[in-house]
Amino acid sequence: MQPPLIERNVADVCRTVLDDATEDVLAVGPSPTVVDGLVAMLADRENGPSVRLLATESVLKASVSEFTDASVIADLVADESLSLRTSAERLDGPLLVTDERVVSLVTTDERTAGLATDDAAFVDAAREEYTDRWADAESFRLRTPPLSRVQESLEREFDEELAADFERMRIALAEADGHLDEVDISLLAAARNEAxxxxxxxxxxxxxxxxxxxxxxxxxxxxxxxxxxxxxxxxDVGRPRLRLLLGDDHLRGIDADEVVSVAAELLAAARQ
Structure with missing residues (x-):
């Protein structure tokens, strides 16, 4: 057994493990928390081995339920840093299986530990086992476009200002309470720029x-x-088009990242 890897969070343990890996890494049986940490680490990394993530369908659906999370994962899938498959079978884990060690992740509110072994026979057997499970698993289909494609196409189809407004609203949306979604902020960004x-x-x-x-x-x-x-x-031909405009004085003259919270309050008030 190797000494345990004890870090501040899942992302830091994953970073330590992947920094030492030379081949693709298998991530098996992660919880949503582990998926979040792994994705955060991969999104912050410029190169290194890719990750094959094998999870239950419910875990992956939970991990892509929010637009920002799903679009970042879609970016990682698009650039082949990450691939996703689901298994209906019971999965051990959460585990990270590299070419040289097997790491079991244990998370608490304050720290994350990686309990690792580099026993060659055990590592080879585990890697063979989970590679076979990966081969038998179903691909997980993402329905959200990659974030980079969204950002680039907005700037190309409209302008830098509308794209910047959307991006600031998207970041605020990730911290909001669910009253708005990615379609709402697209429309609000368009209205803010009179598209x-x-x-x-x-x-x-x-x-x-x-x-x-x-x-x-x-x-x-x-x-x-x-x-x-x-x-x-x-x-010239056909029905008139509709220009979008902000309709409430509270939404005018505020920063784009404030629009999400103010809009959510206005919608909540309108429902009362």
């Missing part, structure tokens, strides 16, 4: 955030709550 509903909904459908029908439905909800307004913009 057309057609353009933002077409962008959102194309990049994979949501359908144009969902954008239309969310627009109606925000409009009924008084958060946004629309004005008709004539076009």
């Amino acid at each position: 057309l509903l057609y353009d933002i909904s077409t962008w959102g459908e194309g990049v994979g955030i949501a359908s144009r029908a969902t954008f239309s439905r969310k627009k109606t909800r925000l409009e009924e709550g008084g958060l946004i307004e629309t004005e008709k913009v004539p076009i």
Whole structure:
């Protein structure tokens, strides 16, 4: 047995383990907390071995339930730093299996320990066992687009200011209480910059955030709550397009990262 790895959090233990690995690492049976720590470490890392993560479907669904978490994971999958599969079988763990050691993760409120062994025969047997389980497992399908694609396409289709507003709202959204989602902040960022509903909904459908029908439905909800307004913009052929505008004075003149909390308060008040 090796001395235990005791760090501040899961991400630090994962970083220590992967820094010593030379081949792909198997992460087996993680809890949502372990997935979060592993993803945080991978997102902060520029190179190194990739991770094959084998978990139950319920754990992975919990880990991608929020837009920011899911889009960061999608980025890692897109650049092949991370791959995801699910197993219906009982999984031991959470374990990190490298080419040279097996590490069992134990988490508390304050610290995380990695209990490791480098016994060659045991490591080889564990790696063979979980490689076989990986081969038999089902791929996990992500429905959220990579965050980098969202950011780059917003700037390309609109401008730097709207993209920056969306990004600041996205960061605030990750700390909010669930009244808003990624479609809502797309519409609010568009309204803050007086973009057309057609353009933002077409962008959102194309990049994979949501359908144009969902954008239309969310627009109606925000409009009924008084958060946004629309004005008709004539076009050469066809029905006029709708320009999105902020509809409440409380949303005007505040920083973009404040919009999420103020909008949530306004929606809550409108429901009362």
